[in-house]
Amino acid sequence: MNRREFLRVSALTTGALVIGVQFSGCSSTKKAQREMEKLAAETGEFAPNMYITVMPDNRVLVAVEKSEMGQGVLTSHAMLVAEELDVPLDQIDAFSADGAPQWGMQMTGGSTSTSQTYIPVRTAAASAKVMLLGAAAAKWGVPAAELEGVDGVVRHAASGRKETYGALAKDAAKQPIPQDPPLKNPADFKVLGKKAIRTDARAKVDGTAVFGMDVVVDGMVNAYIVRPRVMGAKPLSFDGSAAKKEPGVVDVIGFERGVAVLAEKYWQARRAALKLEIEWSDSRHSSMNTAKIRAMGYDAVGGKGTSYHNEGNVKRAMKREGVKTIEAIYEAPFLAHATMSPQNCTAHVRENEVEIWAPTQAPPIAQEVASRITGIPRDKVIAHVTLLGGGFGRRAGPDFVAEAVELSKRCGRPVKVVWSREDDMSGGYYRPFAINKMEGGVDADGKPIAWRYHSVSQPISTDFANWLSVIFPDWMPNITTKVMTRSIGTMFRSGLVPEVISTEGARHVAYDIENQSIEFTPLQTTVPVTFWRSVGHSYNGFVVESFSDELAHLAGEDPFEFRRKHIKDPRLKAVLERAAKEAGWGEPTEEGYGRGIAAHFSFDSYVAEVVEAGLKDGEIDVRRVTCVVDCGVTVNPDIVKANMESSIIFGLSAAIWQKITFEDGVVQQGNFDDYPLMRMFQTPEIDVHIMESNAPPTGVGEPGLPPAAPALANAIFAANGIRMRKMPFVDALADHFEKEG
Amino acid sequence: MKFKVNGKEVEVDVPEDVPLLWVIREELGLLGTKFGCGKAQCGACTVHLDGEARRSCVTAVGDVEGHEITTVEGLDEDGLHAVQQAWVEANVPQCGFCQTGQIMMAAALLAKIPDPTDEHIDAVMSGNLCRCGTYPRIRAAIKRAAELIRDGGEQ
Numbered sequence: 001m002n003r004r005e006f007l008r009v010s011a012l013t014t015g016a017l018v019i020g021v022q023f024s025g026c027s028s029t030k031k032a033q034r035e036m037e038k039l040a041a042e043t044g045e046f047a048p049n050m051y052i053t054v055m056p057d058n059r060v061l062v063a064v065e066k067s068e069m070g071q072g073v074l075t076s077h078a079m080l081v082a083e084e085l086d087v088p089l090d091q092i093d094a095f096s097a098d099g100a101p102q103w104g105m106q107m108t109g110g111s112t113s114t115s116q117t118y119i120p121v122r123t124a125a126a127s128a129k130v131m132l133l134g135a136a137a138a139k140w141g142v143p144a145a146e147l148e149g150v151d152g153v154v155r156h157a158a159s160g161r162k163e164t165y166g167a168l169a170k171d172a173a174k175q176p177i178p179q180d181p182p183l184k185n186p187a188d189f190k191v192l193g194k195k196a197i198r199t200d201a202r203a204k205v206d207g208t209a210v211f212g213m214d215v216v217v218d219g220m221v222n223a224y225i226v227r228p229r230v231m232g233a234k235p236l237s238f239d240g241s242a243a244k245k246e247p248g249v250v251d252v253i254g255f256e257r258g259v260a261v262l263a264e265k266y267w268q269a270r271r272a273a274l275k276l277e278i279e280w281s282d283s284r285h286s287s288m289n290t291a292k293i294r295a296m297g298y299d300a301v302g303g304k305g306t307s308y309h310n311e312g313n314v315k316r317a318m319k320r321e322g323v324k325t326i327e328a329i330y331e332a333p334f335l336a337h338a339t340m341s342p343q344n345c346t347a348h349v350r351e352n353e354v355e356i357w358a359p360t361q362a363p364p365i366a367q368e369v370a371s372r373i374t375g376i377p378r379d380k381v382i383a384h385v386t387l388l389g390g391g392f393g394r395r396a397g398p399d400f401v402a403e404a405v406e407l408s409k410r411c412g413r414p415v416k417v418v419w420s421r422e423d424d425m426s427g428g429y430y431r432p433f434a435i436n437k438m439e440g441g442v443d444a445d446g447k448p449i450a451w452r453y454h455s456v457s458q459p460i461s462t463d464f465a466n467w468l469s470v471i472f473p474d475w476m477p478n479i480t481t482k483v484m485t486r487s488i489g490t491m492f493r494s495g496l497v498p499e500v501i502s503t504e505g506a507r508h509v510a511y512d513i514e515n516q517s518i519e520f521t522p523l524q525t526t527v528p529v530t531f532w533r534s535v536g537h538s539y540n541g542f543v544v545e546s547f548s549d550e551l552a553h554l555a556g557e558d559p560f561e562f563r564r565k566h567i568k569d570p571r572l573k574a575v576l577e578r579a580a581k582e583a584g585w586g587e588p589t590e591e592g593y594g595r596g597i598a599a600h601f602s603f604d605s606y607v608a609e610v611v612e613a614g615l616k617d618g619e620i621d622v623r624r625v626t627c628v629v630d631c632g633v634t635v636n637p638d639i640v641k642a643n644m645e646s647s648i649i650f651g652l653s654a655a656i657w658q659k660i661t662f663e664d665g666v667v668q669q670g671n672f673d674d675y676p677l678m679r680m681f682q683t684p685e686i687d688v689h690i691m692e693s694n695a696p697p698t699g700v701g702e703p704g705l706p707p708a709a710p711a712l713a714n715a716i717f718a719a720n721g722i723r724m725r726k727m728p729f730v731d732a733l734a735d736h737f738e739k740e741g
Numbered sequence: 742m743k744f745k746v747n748g749k750e751v752e753v754d755v756p757e758d759v760p761l762l763w764v765i766r767e768e769l770g771l772l773g774t775k776f777g778c779g780k781a782q783c784g785a786c787t788v789h790l791d792g793e794a795r796r797s798c799v800t801a802v803g804d805v806e807g808h809e810i811t812t813v814e815g816l817d818e819d820g821l822h823a824v825q826q827a828w829v830e831a832n833v834p835q836c837g838f839c840q841t842g843q844i845m846m847a848a849a850l851l852a853k854i855p856d857p858t859d860e861h862i863d864a865v866m867s868g869n870l871c872r873c874g875t876y877p878r879i880r881a882a883i884k885r886a887a888e889l890i891r892d893g894g895e896q
Contacts, residue, residue, distance in 0.1 A: 069834030204837030207773020267763035649874025
């Protein structure tokens with residue numbers, strides 16, 4: 001799609017067109033009808049709803065209200081339209097829509113893209129097809145039932161007449177918008193449920209794909225911000241005179257985030273930044289250090305937390321005759337997202353409007369933040385969504401957008417801000433740490449009869465409360481918005497609102513255990529935290545599936561058989577059994593290697609993984625991962641597999657090596673040398689199997705992650721009896737070998 | 742200073758120590774080469790210097806005076822290099838940000854070792870990071886590209 005088309009369609013999605021298929025009601029539908037006819041008469045484009053535009057040249061533009069971060073959402077939308085509209089996939093241009101209130105929340109996350117859009121997008125496409133067939137029927141004087149749409153062409157078999165969708169566009173726009181068009185029977189699917197090549201694959205291999213930092217806007221300046229070493233410190237004073245003399249430098253601006261050098265070229269800004277002299281303020285973060293946070297966490301976890309679930313009486317059960325008990329504390333550190341593209345944003349503040357180009361997971365948040373900074377109303381803030389270059393939860397944040405908007409407001413030109421890798425690593429919004437105490441027991445028959453979970457962690461909802469105002473309607477007065485946001489924040493901080501995110505993956509115990517206690521204690525630090533791929537599950541998966549393994553060994557049972565006996569949900573049991581089978585559970589492994597298994601339900605999907613691993617020269621060597629996923633019906637099974645492969649490698653990287661630590665408020669990690677990602681030579685063989693299912697589609701972006709760490713920990717235990725209860729595992733092993741000798 | 746980029750002579754007037762990465766992106770407007778780390782840890786900036794893979798983020802532009810640079814845009818004049826073709830076939834890219842660097846590295850590998858083993862792939866490709874974990878598919882795509890080249894594809 002060329003840039004002109006892109007701009008025009010972007011304008012459409014911010015305009016008054018209502019989604020005809022979702023909102024019935026006389027006045028809005030009539031208005032939608034009128035707009036649609038007007039557009040078709042003027043341009044020959046047929047746009048019956050916000051999702052679909054049939055162009056006169058027969059290309060189909062599909063506006064996607066989700067961001068593409070690698071999870072394949074542009075491709076899945078194109079496929080949904082290809083199926084119901086009967087258009088070849090390569091005639092479809094799918095793109096992320098600009099921020100617009102008509103889309104609703106317009107946030108990408110929680111592995112919800114497919115489940116949220118499966119029916120609405122198919123309905124939008126089916127609706128367009130009904131209108132195209134109706135137009136041809138009216139034109140040719142034949143019943144619509146005698147017509148079919150094939151490969152973007154309407155055909156009348158009896159007479160041989162045919163016409164492209166593009167040629168029928170103007171007539172189709174005069175047809176009534178159907179409220180409830182029939183969807184295809186899955187038995188008739190030609191596209192859905194099969195591998196298809198990603199619609200963005202070509203652009204991503206030939207260098208034409210545009211990521212946030214590739215945006216170029218006329219008159220743009222490039223900004224590099226020198227940031228404080230201690231989070232939260234602000235520039236008290238600075239001397240920018242030397243920097244200003246450097247070639248290409250346009251201005252030097254001190255503000256909340258640091259001191260920004262604005263130059264014609266980014267490389268000029270980076271060079272000039274070296275000439276800055278800055279005096280930094282103190283910061284409330286400066287007393288923050290990991291040892292202290294750990295000590296506070298361990299202290300708190302020894303007590304009692306707020307109860308989230310209680311069944312029976314854990315204390316009494318653990319004291320019963322013949323019951324064997326075990327207690328374990330599992331630890332998970334702060335983690336950075338380390339998206340391959342560092343944070344960046346381009347913004348242009350003009351007199352009465354703002355235009356933003358951002359790799360954002362939530363354009364409404366970008367619009368809200370820009371509105372707050374400039375005083376310009378949200379409906380005059382245009383937020384374009386670029387390819388993300390990795391998301392994992394980091395790109396919902398408002399911080400990188402706020403910087404670009406603030407700087408553009410001050411200098412009057414479009415500003416592109418690009419973070420360095422070091423800025424990105426130490427810039428906050430991490431996955432929170434968690435200290436988790438587990439207690440449990442098995443009876444004389446080896447049945448698990450008691451299970452207590454007490455987690456101490458920092459809730460992400462407190463930070464998120466600050467962004468909550470995006471869901472408030474435009475007409476709500478600012479003062480009300482501020483007060484409500486503050487109240488919600490207070491509620492979260494006080495623990496009054498259930499901390500459902502922090503305990504997800506642990507609150508509902510997968511096993512049939514009579515006595516359960518699930519408790520949580522919030523521990524607030526000054527570190528900014530947020531969603532990180534699989535969120536609470538990212539450490540709770542490790543905790544619960546390591547502990548169930550420890551209970552199995554306590555009972556003297558095979559860890560697979562133990563789980564199989566006691567897992568309640570048949571779909572979870574099914575993936576567990578299939579994983580064991582596909583992995584050859586029980587077959588001999590090489591000397592020094594073992595297998596570990598884990599099964600976890602998250603984001604409505606069921607995943608089981610078997611890891612084959614051991615220690616080689618004291619280092620973890622992962623040989624193979626077998627993954628079985630039940631995510632209901634699939635749109636593109638190859639992309640489901642890719643998401644599982646991705647989650648596994650992401651999860652193993654964190655489990656084995658990663659941590660973010662603080663010393664006097666300074667983040668100790670800066671680049672990939674001290675925050676390692678798994679590399680090619682360390683990558684195991686990964687086999688993914690998808691369970692056949694007709695259930696509605698559920699999440700695939702995140703569910704592959706939670707079982708990876710515990711399956712690996714369980715494998716290392718099986719291999720050599722070393723139980724790792726701390727992530728990253730390199731630290732757990734270091735502790736273990738230090739103790740040994 | 743003068744040098745060749747994708748077969749064309751270019752002239753830039755910037756200090757000698759400006760990293761080649763930024764000259765490519767900002768002076769020449771070729772945006773396919775990416776910035777990921779700035780210290781040769783991730784490989785997203787990989788280009789070819791006289792046919793050899795180099796990390797452009799730590800290569801001073803002064804050092805390439807009189808030499809030939811190839812970026813992803815110039816990997817194949819007519820469309821897709823065998824590596825790029827294999828990449829698309831295998832649905833390798835996810836977020837895509839690291840992929841042009843991976844492709845440049847893989848193309849350099851195949852130019853030297855037309856039939857790479859897993860050990861070759863491990864040794865050569867481990868300098869290129871992928872946060873989305875596309876390594877298993879990269880491995881398969883390199884082997885497929887080797888096949889395509891052998892069977893008469895673009896080299």
